[in-house]
Amino acid sequence: MATYSLTTPITSEDTKQLVAGDTVLLNGTIFTARDAAHSRLVKLIEEGKELPFDLEGSIIYFVGPTPPKPGDPIGSAGPTTSYRMDSFSPTMLKNGSKGMIGKGNRNQEVKDACVAYDGIYFGATGGAGALLGKQIRSAEVIAYPELGPEAVRKITVEDFPVTVVNDTKGNDLYQMGREQYEVK
Amino acid sequence: MREIEFDVVVKAVKDMIMHCGTDLPQDTYDALEKAMEEEKSPVSKEVIRQLLENANIAKDEKRPLCQDTGLAVFFVYVGEEVRINGGLLRDAINKGTEQGYTEGYLRASTCEPFSRLNLKDSVGYNLPAIIHFDIVKGDKIDIEYAAKGGGSENVSRARVFPPAAGKDGIVEYVKEVISDAGGNPCPPITVGVGIGGTFEKAVISSKHALFRDLETENPDSEMAELEARMLVEINNLGIGAMGMGGTKTALAVHIEANPCHIASLPVSVNVQCHSSRHTHITI
Numbered sequence: 001m002a003t004y005s006l007t008t009p010i011t012s013e014d015t016k017q018l019v020a021g022d023t024v025l026l027n028g029t030i031f032t033a034r035d036a037a038h039s040r041l042v043k044l045i046e047e048g049k050e051l052p053f054d055l056e057g058s059i060i061y062f063v064g065p066t067p068p069k070p071g072d073p074i075g076s077a078g079p080t081t082s083y084r085m086d087s088f089s090p091t092m093l094k095n096g097s098k099g100m101i102g103k104g105n106r107n108q109e110v111k112d113a114c115v116a117y118d119g120i121y122f123g124a125t126g127g128a129g130a131l132l133g134k135q136i137r138s139a140e141v142i143a144y145p146e147l148g149p150e151a152v153r154k155i156t157v158e159d160f161p162v163t164v165v166n167d168t169k170g171n172d173l174y175q176m177g178r179e180q181y182e183v184k
Numbered sequence: 185m186r187e188i189e190f191d192v193v194v195k196a197v198k199d200m201i202m203h204c205g206t207d208l209p210q211d212t213y214d215a216l217e218k219a220m221e222e223e224k225s226p227v228s229k230e231v232i233r234q235l236l237e238n239a240n241i242a243k244d245e246k247r248p249l250c251q252d253t254g255l256a257v258f259f260v261y262v263g264e265e266v267r268i269n270g271g272l273l274r275d276a277i278n279k280g281t282e283q284g285y286t287e288g289y290l291r292a293s294t295c296e297p298f299s300r301l302n303l304k305d306s307v308g309y310n311l312p313a314i315i316h317f318d319i320v321k322g323d324k325i326d327i328e329y330a331a332k333g334g335g336s337e338n339v340s341r342a343r344v345f346p347p348a349a350g351k352d353g354i355v356e357y358v359k360e361v362i363s364d365a366g367g368n369p370c371p372p373i374t375v376g377v378g379i380g381g382t383f384e385k386a387v388i389s390s391k392h393a394l395f396r397d398l399e400t401e402n403p404d405s406e407m408a409e410l411e412a413r414m415l416v417e418i419n420n421l422g423i424g425a426m427g428m429g430g431t432k433t434a435l436a437v438h439i440e441a442n443p444c445h446i447a448s449l450p451v452s453v454n455v456q457c458h459s460s461r462h463t464h465i466t467i
């Protein structure tokens with residue numbers, strides 16, 4: 001299991017070297033979106049309309065942060081459960097997005113889309129909101145402010161720690177890890 | 185009759201909420217430390233290390249432990265010889281909840297069930313709180329509080345079994361619920377199991393079981409034994425911290441059992457994540 005440092009936007013060359021279980025420290029700009037924002041973004045894609053940000057090489061973080069304290073760019077910001085985005089993620093990957101950050105299992109369609117479009121599903125430590133929030137240097141709402149914590153934010157991260165869960169070869173860390181430690 | 189001022193309750197509730205949002209209870213912190221030592225998977229060990237570091241950062245910098253600051257859940261025991269001066273106890277708890285979530289920069293996570301819109305404008309910030317009242321002897325008010333996140337609540341389940349299912353049936357059911365949940369409820373988890381009573385009694389008991397401190401033993405030795413058996417079976421599932429594979433899926437199993445109808449055996453499994461933010465106060 002290797003450790004990598006990647007800066008966004010990322011390419012197929014970046015994602016193809018990663019294997020389930022690897023640790024990655026992310027740098028650069030990433031975008032936040034949860035259920036409500038995803039459904040709006042996918043609708044825009046289907047209608048052929050312009051998106052509030054460039055999907056090519058992007059990483060989407062499934063998060064709804066706490067309100068920032070005065071002087072801070074963002075509050076606590078750990079991942080939310082990813083399966084609620086399963087129906088949207090393949091469309092995002094097909095249209096150029098290269099990575100997702102969340103927690104918990106994805107369905108087969110998402111895993112297949114990671115293989116087909118060189119995408120990676122990263123797991124961040126759920127519930128480590130204070131620690132992860134600290135790695136976010138700036139945050140700006142760029143779409144859907146009415147969604148509150150669910151608005152789309154452009155955030156800048158520094159050495160943001162994630163683990164590769166689903167890689168471009170169809171591996172699944174959750175499945176592999178569990179099989180290894182299961183006592184029958 | 186002892187009188188307690190409305191504002192005293194508001195302040196006590198506000199303080200509990202703000203404290204819990206940033207300070208992981210000591211029993212949970214200690215249990216995570218022990219789990220980190222015992223965990224066999226290096227990936228899961230690292231996850232638990234991050235959780236402890238997260239708890240330290242949250243406490244030192246007064247940042248919320250998790251961005252899901254939960255719905256506010258209370259069990260309130262009101263002494264028969266006490267009354268609130270200046271308003272209703274329920275209103276005081278709700279007001280303290282609103283103040284705690286606002287002043288603590290905690291996320292408002294309540295929404296209307298279908299529009300999914302926040303109730304902020306119509307009712308208040310992260311309101312209404314979920315409050316279970318009981319009346320007890322004495323002239324005090326005991327308030328138990330927990331912040332209940334969505335990830336772990338979403339995997340919780342209840343079912344009424346035929347009595348013949350017995351202990352084996354319950355153990356199998358608990359295993360099935362936790363196995364299906366995988367990494368979603370943010371393991372290492374605490375598992376609350378409510379047994380007996382009626383359908384809703386089992387559910388409330390399973391919630392209340394999560395309020396028990398992690399280092400305490402179940403006073404009923406038969407239940408303590410069943411808890412230990414369930415804990416081993418759950419940890420044998422191999423789910424590990426955040427579902428990454430490992431030997432420490434659960435920190436503890438807590439059971440609350442009640443007498444039930446001769447025809448039924450209700451069972452409820454309520455899961456709490458590693459961010460087990462709970463506390464209590466006596467006024």
Ligand code: SF4
Nearest residue numbers: 127250333335370457
């Ligand atoms: S399940 Fe708990 S630790 Fe995980 S995101 Fe929800 S509240 Fe936070």
